[in-house]
Amino acid sequence: MDSPFVAVARAADVPSGGFVKVEVAGRAFLVAHVGEHWYAVEDLCSHEDFPLSYGCLEGERVKCSLHGSRFDLKTGRPLEEPADTPIATYRVAVAGDLVLLDPTAPTNAH
Known part of the structure; x- marks a missing residue:
């Protein structure tokens, strides 16, 4: 069985407190690194469909x-x-120096 994870960035290119915008199959995601944690969210504000990658990180927000x-x-x-x-939100992992994203299904879907 194939893994749903896709390599989207090098971990060294995303310092703690930073983020990168990545695209997988024509969809935009924001991958953030905060302390020891990694996060992946859709790169779109739910209020006005505006890219969150134009914004900034404030801790884990x-x-x-x-x-x-x-x-x-x-x-x-x-x-x-x-x-x-x-x-x-989406699953994200780090393997070696690669940041991996699972774009298949949101983790917070109901």
């Missing part, structure tokens, strides 16, 4: 630069208005 909504990187939950819908 990503802030949309359009209207200021913040999202929890672990759960995708919006932490303040105007966004009220979660963003999709």
